[in-house]
Amino acid sequence: MITKETVNYIASLSRLHIDEAENAGFVRNLEDILQYVAKLNKLDVAGVLPTSHVLKMENVFRDDKVSPSLTQQEALSFAIESHAGHYKVPKVIE
Template sequence: MSKITKQDVEYVAGLAQLRLDEAAKERLVREMGDILAYMDQLNELDTSNVEPMMHAMEMTNVFRQDVVKPSLPREEALMNAPVHDGEYFIVPRILEGDAS
């Protein structure tokens, strides 16, 4: 019995914005099930009094002077965009409705 079901895989794929075919879903049910079962070994450890290690380096408030510096020229910022008009990134319609 896998740790997760096909419905779980479909739900997570939705969150991750991935579309999976049937074969990929079945494979992931098995593989994610195995990996998550392996991860469950962490439950052997009592961590009730352990602070989570949220940061790799315990540093706070890394400030710098708020001075204006040269930024990326617009044409360089746009040069990798799949679609642009020289001024803006162009994406498909966001709002529903007529394309008028």
């Protein structure tokens, strides 16, 4: 059962702000999705391997070869704030 609280919890985990109207919409959406999954769960899938990727590809590797990195200036150019070569963010541990 998807409740308003479930939606708020998922939104907070995803750092999303949603208002009351949006919340009600998500409750319906998520409930529909779960009901569809419940329907799928009734199928007998014994012996069917779970899908872990939609593409029919596997073993895509790269060799352990160095390629150029960004410069520090480039790396920090899209930072909201930077300080002494570092990204600067609000303090995370008090």
